[in-house]
Amino acid sequence: MVNQNSARGLFLAAVALFFMLNALRYPLGDLAHAGPGLFPLLLSGPLLAIALLMILQARLAAPVPLSFNLKNIALIMLGLVAFVMGAQLANAALGIVLMVFIAGFAAATYSWTRNLKIALGLIVVAYGFEHFLGLNLRLF
CATH class of the missing domain: 1.10.287 (Helix Hairpins)
Structure with missing residues (x-):
């Protein structure tokens, strides 16, 4: 095991x-x-x-058997693909929102308020990267 x-x-x-x-x-x-x-x-x-x-x-600690949840892995991968597609088609903010709300389905309980807080926090971090570090993220 x-x-x-x-x-x-x-x-x-x-x-x-x-x-x-x-x-x-x-x-x-x-x-x-x-x-x-x-x-x-x-x-x-x-x-x-x-x-x-x-x-x-x-x-x-006591050993825990290794297991994979293929549904969660697929949701995380789909969230990453949605981020790239949203950022390419519109802007990085849309990509962040899509990624967080799709990947949120992998959690034990889905909470749109938690996802909204996470998305807003990531957008604030991206805004800081864009304005303070001079990265071109096409945020808005």
Whole structure:
């Protein structure tokens, strides 16, 4: 039996190591003049530490059998596709709303008020990225 908690920690560790090793291929620079590899390296370190703690915790807790909910996986994938289509056809705000409301069906209970709050929060973050970082997101 594969332990779900162990698998979750191992997958997170694999993702962290992937980004960490690829970040080392780019110049790191220093904190005053960061290179393109510094940000992924700084994020992958704590992510790897969290993954190792998850693996340790999985060894101490009772094992949980690994299972997949294909309906939820399909809903999350459909939400991502809806985000891309909405952002391409109209703007990123529509894509965010479509993604959140479709992916919300994967939750144990569907709440349109929770989805609205999440969508508004993500739109505020995207607005900050667009105006403070100068990214061209075509938000509105």
